[in-house]
Amino acid sequence: MPSLQVNFAGIKSPNPFWLASAPPTNSGYQIMKAFDAGWGGAVWKTLGVPIVNVSSRYGSVNYRDTRMMGFNNIELISDRPLKDNLREITEVKKRFPDHAVIASLMVQSRKEWHQIVQDVTNAGADGIELNFGCPHGMCERGMGSAVGQEPEVLKTIVGWVMEVATIPVITKLTPNITDITQPAIAAAEAGSDAISLINTIQSIVGVDIDDFVPYPKVGGLSTNGGYCGPAVKPIALNMLKNCAQHPGVNIPISGIGGIENWRDAVEFMLLGASTVQVCTAVMHYGFGIIREMVAGLENYMEEKGFASVEDFVGKAVPKVVHWEDLNLRYKVVASIDANKCIGCQLCYTACEDGAHQAIGLAVAPDRKPHIIEENCVGCNLCSLVCPVENCITMQRLDDGSATESWKQRTDANMIPTTFDDSRAGGLHHTLPDPGEALKVIKPKHYGIR
Amino acid sequence: MSEYQKPLSAEEYDINFSALKPLMSDTEAAMESARCLFCYDAPCVHACPTGIDIPLFIRQINSKNDTAAAKTIYESNVFGYACGKVCPTEELCEGACVYNHSDVKPIEIGRLQSFASQKSIANNKKHFHPLAPVGKKVAVVGAGPAGIACAAELRLHGISVDIFEAKENPSGLTVHGVAPYKISNEEVLAEMSYLENQYGFNIHYNTLINTHAEIKRLEAEYDTIFLGIGLWKSSELSLPGEELERVIGAIEFIEQLRSDKHHTNISGKVIVLGGGNTAMDVASECCRMGVDEVVLAYRRSRQEMGAYGFEYDLARAAGMRSIFNVMPLELIGDHAVSAVRFITTKTENGKVVPVPGTEFTDFCDWVIKATGQSRQDSLLDLIGIARNKAGNIITDENFQTSNARYYAAGDAVSGGQEVVNAVADGKKAAKAIILNLRQS
Numbered sequence: 001m002p003s004l005q006v007n008f009a010g011i012k013s014p015n016p017f018w019l020a021s022a023p024p025t026n027s028g029y030q031i032m033k034a035f036d037a038g039w040g041g042a043v044w045k046t047l048g049v050p051i052v053n054v055s056s057r058y059g060s061v062n063y064r065d066t067r068m069m070g071f072n073n074i075e076l077i078s079d080r081p082l083k084d085n086l087r088e089i090t091e092v093k094k095r096f097p098d099h100a101v102i103a104s105l106m107v108q109s110r111k112e113w114h115q116i117v118q119d120v121t122n123a124g125a126d127g128i129e130l131n132f133g134c135p136h137g138m139c140e141r142g143m144g145s146a147v148g149q150e151p152e153v154l155k156t157i158v159g160w161v162m163e164v165a166t167i168p169v170i171t172k173l174t175p176n177i178t179d180i181t182q183p184a185i186a187a188a189e190a191g192s193d194a195i196s197l198i199n200t201i202q203s204i205v206g207v208d209i210d211d212f213v214p215y216p217k218v219g220g221l222s223t224n225g226g227y228c229g230p231a232v233k234p235i236a237l238n239m240l241k242n243c244a245q246h247p248g249v250n251i252p253i254s255g256i257g258g259i260e261n262w263r264d265a266v267e268f269m270l271l272g273a274s275t276v277q278v279c280t281a282v283m284h285y286g287f288g289i290i291r292e293m294v295a296g297l298e299n300y301m302e303e304k305g306f307a308s309v310e311d312f313v314g315k316a317v318p319k320v321v322h323w324e325d326l327n328l329r330y331k332v333v334a335s336i337d338a339n340k341c342i343g344c345q346l347c348y349t350a351c352e353d354g355a356h357q358a359i360g361l362a363v364a365p366d367r368k369p370h371i372i373e374e375n376c377v378g379c380n381l382c383s384l385v386c387p388v389e390n391c392i393t394m395q396r397l398d399d400g401s402a403t404e405s406w407k408q409r410t411d412a413n414m415i416p417t418t419f420d421d422s423r424a425g426g427l428h429h430t431l432p433d434p435g436e437a438l439k440v441i442k443p444k445h446y447g448i449r
Numbered sequence: 450m451s452e453y454q455k456p457l458s459a460e461e462y463d464i465n466f467s468a469l470k471p472l473m474s475d476t477e478a479a480m481e482s483a484r485c486l487f488c489y490d491a492p493c494v495h496a497c498p499t500g501i502d503i504p505l506f507i508r509q510i511n512s513k514n515d516t517a518a519a520k521t522i523y524e525s526n527v528f529g530y531a532c533g534k535v536c537p538t539e540e541l542c543e544g545a546c547v548y549n550h551s552d553v554k555p556i557e558i559g560r561l562q563s564f565a566s567q568k569s570i571a572n573n574k575k576h577f578h579p580l581a582p583v584g585k586k587v588a589v590v591g592a593g594p595a596g597i598a599c600a601a602e603l604r605l606h607g608i609s610v611d612i613f614e615a616k617e618n619p620s621g622l623t624v625h626g627v628a629p630y631k632i633s634n635e636e637v638l639a640e641m642s643y644l645e646n647q648y649g650f651n652i653h654y655n656t657l658i659n660t661h662a663e664i665k666r667l668e669a670e671y672d673t674i675f676l677g678i679g680l681w682k683s684s685e686l687s688l689p690g691e692e693l694e695r696v697i698g699a700i701e702f703i704e705q706l707r708s709d710k711h712h713t714n715i716s717g718k719v720i721v722l723g724g725g726n727t728a729m730d731v732a733s734e735c736c737r738m739g740v741d742e743v744v745l746a747y748r749r750s751r752q753e754m755g756a757y758g759f760e761y762d763l764a765r766a767a768g769m770r771s772i773f774n775v776m777p778l779e780l781i782g783d784h785a786v787s788a789v790r791f792i793t794t795k796t797e798n799g800k801v802v803p804v805p806g807t808e809f810t811d812f813c814d815w816v817i818k819a820t821g822q823s824r825q826d827s828l829l830d831l832i833g834i835a836r837n838k839a840g841n842i843i844t845d846e847n848f849q850t851s852n853a854r855y856y857a858a859g860d861a862v863s864g865g866q867e868v869v870n871a872v873a874d875g876k877k878a879a880k881a882i883i884l885n886l887r888q889s
Binding site: 064065066340341342343344345346348349367387388443444445446 | 479480483484486487488489490491492494500501502511525547548549550551
């Protein structure tokens with residue numbers, strides 16, 4: 001049986017699944033319930049200064065039949081009295097001594113930071129997370145993402161915290177910045193024990209097209225919120241990769257952003273996260289999803305022969321290189337399995353209208369399209385739109401013996417200089433004349449009135 | 450013993466005859482429409498006789514634009530709601546859905562279609578506006594699917610239309626001859642009144658056209674006459690004992706059931722003669738009326754039945770039992786039928802031949818004849834319209850009959866097809882009429 005135990009920058013946890021600082025960690029009641037359900041750790045909803053919230057607070061992006069594919073909130077940090085939260089931290093730790101309780105904090109002055117760090121340490125928290133990410137409301141008061149967007153300010157505040165911190169400190173970063181590694185490096189340089197990312201992305205999730213008010217609505221008006229949920233995962237993964245690859249960061253990373261099942265968690269871990277934090281999925285489905293996550297991770301580790309989480313954290317990091325280092329000689333083309341094809345012709349129309357006109361239609365009544373190999377650039381689009389598992393696959397054409405990257409070409413002064421240069425791309429792709437577009441036979445029901 | 454108890458009240462009747470394709474809720478429509486792949490040149494469109502742009506209207510439902518979805522539907526098929534309910538979608542659009550090839554449940558196109566159409570009917574949303582009068586008049590005989598579809602298309606082009614209907618209600622078999630669990634009278638009539646209001650044709654009810662004088666009047670007053678007369682009563686068997694009580698035609702039984710509901714007089718053991726979709730409907734209906742036993746008797750084999758597989762399954766699930774390769778010789782009884790004498794048959798060179806010496810008698814309380822419908826020959830004879838051997842009106846590809854003043858479509862031409870076929874052909878006939886009137 002593989003061990004899911006982690007030691008994240010000195011914070012021990014029975015598994016790498018933590019609840020992110022958010023509504024699910026608003027109270028000791030919720031966190032006890034979560035630990036009882038199987039969560040390994042929880043980052044308490046941010047403690048700090050008194051605030052007032054509005055209603056409503058959340059908005060959602062639904063995609064077709066999927067609700068909350070993207071999620072946005074304009075809620076602020078905890079509005080519960082600090083002393084209540086501190087008392088509950090103690091209570092939770094007493095009942096769950098082996099679980100990780102991390103206090104998320106957000107205050108303004110050096111004095112306030114010193115005081116609150118000592119408060120949560122005395123309450124028994126295992127670690128601290130500095131909320132430099134919240135992109136709404138708090139940033140207008142000079143906190144949250146206002147700090148995360150200014151590496152120098154961030155560095156100063158992390159420094160204040162480190163002056164008094166006796167427990168591990170995690171700096172949570174905002175994605176609302178051009179280069180995520182700059183605040184990450186600043187945090188590392190200031191002595192932060194770890195970083196976590198991403199916080200939510202500034203967003204407007206939608207607009208009511210009848211009354212013209214964006215969501216979520218507060219008395220006929222709205223404001224930009226923080227975006228999260230499955231939709232943000234690719235952005236989070238890229239920022240995680242940037243930090244994991246940067247030699248200046250070199251501290252543990254807790255991955256956050258759209259994680260909803262064991263598979264998402266593994267992807268974050270492969271790209272360098274040694275713990276993962278979850279919020280939206282719990283807000284959608286409750287704490288019970290942890291059963292699927294733990295079982296899935298255990299099964300994965302068993303199948304792959306990983307004894308501990310450290311065995312695979314970061315394994316995908318070296319697999320991400322610059323574009324210029326990719327092999328230009330690697331060549332795949334699409335292949336359609338006619339036995340599996342159900343004749344929807346989505347690959348045809350996707351390639352025809354959206355790509356490289358490399359798929360032809362069959363002669364009616366057969367509806368199984370075919371690949372025009374000389375036009376196929378191996379882009380994957382057809383295989384992505386195909387609704388049948390493993391019907392369209394990408395077949396490798398090169399024998400793997402030759403490797404040549406753009407960088408190698410550049411170094412060897414072999415890059416094309418004109419479009420008709422034989423070394424230029426796209427030379428073998430035949431395109432019809434523009435006017436041919438109007439002669440294509442359309443399905444008979446298109447545009448019929 | 451049937452699967453169903455005899456319904457003693459309107460409520461019990463409604464339970465036994467509950468809708469096969471109930472109206473979707475907004476949630477169900479949102480979920481179901483999300484599954485549509487939006488196939489390129491989708492096979493469902495090709496499978497629809499009226500060529501509705503199905504992927505488009507489903508996409509419109511999914512983007513919460515039910516009004517546009519309904520317009521897409523009605524653009525091709527004025528019986529949008531009814532067809533969603535009564536079409537054999539398993540054989541048409543849904544049967545063509547590519548999901549069938551990957552063992553995934555096909556999209557419930559029929560129910561989505563009724564969902565969107567219903568919204569426009571409920572809001573009385575006018576999608577189309579007839580052109581100003583062009584000074585042409587067409588008489589439509591029969592307010593069934595073919596006639597209404599023809600009338601609607603003619604009206605769009607500014608042609609005045611008077612529809613003459615023998616019965617007191619419009620929509621022909623959709624009101625009178627469709628199984629009640631497929632669509633209710635209220636639903637049919639709501640769509641009809643929506644269409645009448647939108648397209649502005651006049652329907653003259655209880656107006657049977659069957660005299661020389663009436664025909665002459667139509668010919669004098671109208672530029673063109675469209676015959677959407679459908680079929681007539683159930684066919685006669687021409688067997689001894691056919692005049693006995695409790696021997697009834699399928700169409701007449703369904704019509705009675707649709708109006709009398711749980712008061713419909715049917716009980717005991719029912720023998721249904723026939724092997725088509727109407728036979729299945731009638732058998733299923735008798736089961737739902739809680740009769741003791743329903744036996745389908747068909748003169749050919751199960752494989753040779755005209756009924757769709759799903760209709761047969763539906764009737765069987767309701768409690769119907771079948772005997773194949775039997776032919777009725779005689780209906781026996783004093784006043785009312787009490788037995789049918791059959792003979793076993795076999796098929797030789799496609800022809801049914803009785804096997805001598807295999808006669809047997811099966812007792813029963815009712816016999817329902819579902820062996821086809823007869824035609825309104827007297828009217829066609831009066832006008833002088835050519836028919837083929839089967840008795841169907843002969844038309845050219847433009848639905849023009851041997852008498853150039855007359856066009857025809859629907860069951861009277863096809864010999865008996867689905868509502869959707871009549872709608873498709875009625876509209877095509879209208880297009881031909883419009884072209885013809887423009888040239889004249």
